[in-house]
Amino acid sequence: MAHIKLYIPGPVEVSEKTFKALCSPMIGHRGQGFKDLYAKMQPQLQTLLSTKQLVYLSTSSAWGVMEGALRNLTSKKVLCCMKGAFSDKWLDVAKRCGKEADGLQVPWGSPIRAEDVDKKLATGQFDTLTLIHNETSTGTMSPLAEIAALKNKYPDVLFIVDAVSSMTALPIGFDALGIDILLAGTQKAFALPPGLSVFVCSPAALAKAATMKDRGYYFDLVEFEKNAKDSMTPSTPSIPHIYGLASKLEDFFTEGLEARYARHTKTNQMTRDWAAKHGFTLFPEKGFESVTLTCVNNGAKADGGRVVDVAKLQKLVKDQGFLIDGGYGKIKGTTFRLSNMGDETEATMNQLYAALDGAMAKL
Numbered sequence: 221m222a223h224i225k226l227y228i229p230g231p232v233e234v235s236e237k238t239f240k241a242l243c244s245p246m247i248g249h250r251g252q253g254f255k256d257l258y259a260k261m262q263p264q265l266q267t268l269l270s271t272k273q274l275v276y277l278s279t280s281s282a283w284g285v286m287e288g289a290l291r292n293l294t295s296k297k298v299l300c301c302m303k304g305a306f307s308d309k310w311l312d313v314a315k316r317c318g319k320e321a322d323g324l325q326v327p328w329g330s331p332i333r334a335e336d337v338d339k340k341l342a343t344g345q346f347d348t349l350t351l352i353h354n355e356t357s358t359g360t361m362s363p364l365a366e367i368a369a370l371k372n373k374y375p376d377v378l379f380i381v382d383a384v385s386s387m388t389a390l391p392i393g394f395d396a397l398g399i400d401i402l403l404a405g406t407q408k409a410f411a412l413p414p415g416l417s418v419f420v421c422s423p424a425a426l427a428k429a430a431t432m433k434d435r436g437y438y439f440d441l442v443e444f445e446k447n448a449k450d451s452m453t454p455s456t457p458s459i460p461h462i463y464g465l466a467s468k469l470e471d472f473f474t475e476g477l478e479a480r481y482a483r484h485t486k487t488n489q490m491t492r493d494w495a496a497k498h499g500f501t502l503f504p505e506k507g508f509e510s511v512t513l514t515c516v517n518n519g520a521k522a523d524g525g526r527v528v529d530v531a532k533l534q535k536l537v538k539d540q541g542f543l544i545d546g547g548y549g550k551i552k553g554t555t556f557r558l559s560n561m562g563d564e565t566e567a568t569m570n571q572l573y574a575a576l577d578g579a580m581a582k583l
């Protein structure tokens with residue numbers, strides 16, 4: 221069967237080069253070969269995240285680390301910043317972990333604003349906060365630097381930040397932001413297959429974790445730190461993924477991080493321009509649109525104000541060999557999402573727009 225190329229916001233398309241790297245011969249995870257592999261990546265990962273802390277590799281999807289972060293850090297109460305499907309679910313996950321938790325809910329499509337977080341934290345109830353930088357379900361990006369600046373006012377609150385669909389597409393300086401955990405799964409902007417997460421913790425997060433009784437083992441931050449010092453992971457990692465990550469990092473630094481960020485900005489703007497050309501508006505509040513995906517309202521086409529049947533659009537695009545997303549959760553069918561994250565270039569995005577144009581002509 222012919223492969224349908226992925227333009228959904230995760231998993232994204234994986235390159236032949238990456239797949240070849242995943243097929244490297246197996247090695248033992250306590251041997252020198254593995255330590256050398258991880259040790260070689262460590263400075264690249266630290267450069268990528270602008271951090272002096274050790275960057276950890278977790279064999280899990282992002283939710284593993286998102287849940288683990290709460291188990292390691294929340295002893296009083298967590299404030300979950302909610303603005304879409306993933307961030308809303310984090311409150312539910314906190315409760316399922318038996319944590320005291322409260323939400324700061326804004327309408328889907330709105331960003332989280334620092335002043336609202338400030339008001340909540342001022343109550344003094346919270347020791348932890350969860351924030352999703354780029355809410356993938358709505359294509360909305362919150363102002364991370366402004367929110368992180370609240371650490372100055374609330375140094376005892378530990379900030380846990382999910383950058384699953386933004387990490388590597390724009391600069392996120394972990395140490396400078398002063399946040400406590402930054403995490404991402406690799407099937408989004410890293411353009412690796414799902415199953416691996418990359419994350420980093422502040423000294424404060426590690427100190428807090430060490431005091432937590434029921435933090436478990438698989439996501440124990442103290443274990444991650446101890447093992448990372450020896451270029452190892454607590455348990456047997458998905459070694460193929462780690463070969464894949466090494467290959468991706470090679471790609472990132474060959475292209476150059478600045479060029480990589482510029483490419484994402486450019487291809488994202490091209491997608492916004494495609495939407496505007498067809499009279500579509502975007503779902504996120506103006507000024508807070510993601511740079512890695514575009515969440516488009518299916519509403520009025522400029523010519524005649526008709527509403528596009530998203531399922532039909534998706535099918536017509538798929539018939540041409542490309543998969544787009546038909547909206548997530550409660551905005552399924554009223555929005556569609558086009559991803560430009562990972563390896564996509566102006567040329568490959570133009571192929572998608574051509575297919576979309578073809579589909580639009582038939583609608």
Ligand SMILES: *Cc1c(COP(=O)(O)O)cnc(C)c1O
Binds near residue numbers: 354
């Ligand atoms: C995809 C995604 C997740 C969840 O990732 P899993 O791989 O399903 O664990 C979490 N947060 C954001 C922002 C995402 O885009």
